[in-house]
Amino acid sequence: MKITKDAVVKMHFSVMDDEQNTIDNTYDGEPLEIISGHGYLVPGLEAAIADKKAGDTFSVTIEPEQGYGERHDNLTQVVEKSMFEGMDIDVGMQFRATTDEGEHTVIIIGIEGDEVVIDGNHPLSGLTLTFDVEIVDVREATAEELEHGHVHAEGGCGHDH
Incomplete structure (x- = not known):
């Protein structure tokens, strides 16, 4: 299945600044799970994962305007x-x-x-970021996940809405 709006995406990523300093990394832990197209990722990364599928790996460099914005x-x-x-x-x-x-x-x-x-700027504002990404899994979001606005673990989300 390709990543489209409302797909649940499980992905590993690392993100580095211009000087190759690692800012964040999921490879040593659990992958990130998000519902695609709902603003969980910066716009440039959201666009970069579109149409990818499980098993795809890629790198993408994202300028500030498609990342965390310019510094003010x-x-x-x-x-x-x-x-x-x-x-x-x-x-x-x-x-x-x-x-x-x-x-x-x-x-x-x-x-x-x-x-x-x-x-008051986001700590990553003004930075050009490079993401290394591995798409681990892609599936359709359930109606309940879409209604609640987040991915549920197996057996439900574990809290009342």
Whole structure:
């Protein structure tokens, strides 16, 4: 079966940046299972798996606009450390912040004295990424999986909706 919208895809992947640093890898663990065409993958990878079938392996390089987007300098700002009063904070910590556009994840990228530098960009934004992919299995999604919006393990999803 070829991968089409609403197909359940089981796949292994590794993803590297421009300098060949591995960012993520499923080959040492369980493969990723997704319902194709539902936004679980970045657009460039979603397009690259279309029409593939079980057993296919390939590499694809994805530019930022088809990956996690371009970086936006206006999403980085300096805030007073007092905003984190009572908390032990460190570089790399993530928080949910309320903005005019709703809830948004921000990451602490620097702490300088009484100032904290936060970044609202996705950590992989602005990066060209190379994915090495192995399609392990492809099957039709069940009606229940499509209704729930996620892949179910054998015997159901194990929770109430």
